[in-house]
Amino acid sequence: MSDTREWLVQWLRDAHAMEEQAETMLNGQLSRLESYPGLSKRISLHVDETKGQAARLRTCLESLDEDTSTLKDAGGKLMAAAQSLSGVFAGDEVMKGSLASYTFEHMEIASYRILIVAAESLGETEVARVCEQNLQEEEAMAEWLKNNLPATTQQFLARSASDSDNAKR
Ligand code: MG
Ligand code: FE
Numbered sequence: 001m002s003d004t005r006e007w008l009v010q011w012l013r014d015a016h017a018m019e020e021q022a023e024t025m026l027n028g029q030l031s032r033l034e035s036y037p038g039l040s041k042r043i044s045l046h047v048d049e050t051k052g053q054a055a056r057l058r059t060c061l062e063s064l065d066e067d068t069s070t071l072k073d074a075g076g077k078l079m080a081a082a083q084s085l086s087g088v089f090a091g092d093e094v095m096k097g098s099l100a101s102y103t104f105e106h107m108e109i110a111s112y113r114i115l116i117v118a119a120e121s122l123g124e125t126e127v128a129r130v131c132e133q134n135l136q137e138e139e140a141m142a143e144w145l146k147n148n149l150p151a152t153t154q155q156f157l158a159r160s161a162s163d164s165d166n167a168k169r
Helices: 003-030 037-063 071-086 093-121 125-168
Strands: none
Touching: 003 037, 003 071, 003 093, 003 125, 037 125, 093 125
16 A cells, blocks of 8 residues: 555645534634624535535445444544644634634645646546535635625724613713
C-alpha cells in the first residue's frame, strides 16, 4: 500500500470528523438565531448539506475498502478547535458564530482542495469528484456568509442599540 493512499484515507477520515463537528457547531448556532431568519435559513440548509457531505465521505472510504464502523470515534479530533471557535458567548453570539462559521468553511475548503490533489494523484477520480462536490458547497457557503456579514453586523448593532435604549427607559 502506497504512502499516498494511506494519506488519502487518513485525510478522508479527518474530513468526516470535520463534517460531524460542523454539524454540531451549526446546530448549536441555530438554537441562538431566532432573530436572524435569513442566516438561520441558510445555516439550516448547510446542516443538510453537511450531512450529505459526511455520507459522501463514507462512500469514498467504502470504495477504498476501508472500514467505516470506527468513524464515530474520530469525532473528538477537531472538538477542541471547534469549541474554541464557538467559544464563550457574551451576548454577541451571532457575531461569534459568524466568525466561527466563516473560519470553519475555509478550513473545509482547504481540506477538500488537499483531498482532491491526493485523490487525483492516485487516479481515484470518483473520490476527487466527490470532494469537488463537497468543495463547491463549502465555497458557496463561505461566499454567502461573506456577503451576509455586513447585514448581520448591522442588524446585531441595531438590536444591541435598541436593547440598551429600552433598558434606559
Ligand atoms: Mg462541510
Ligand atoms: Fe461547510
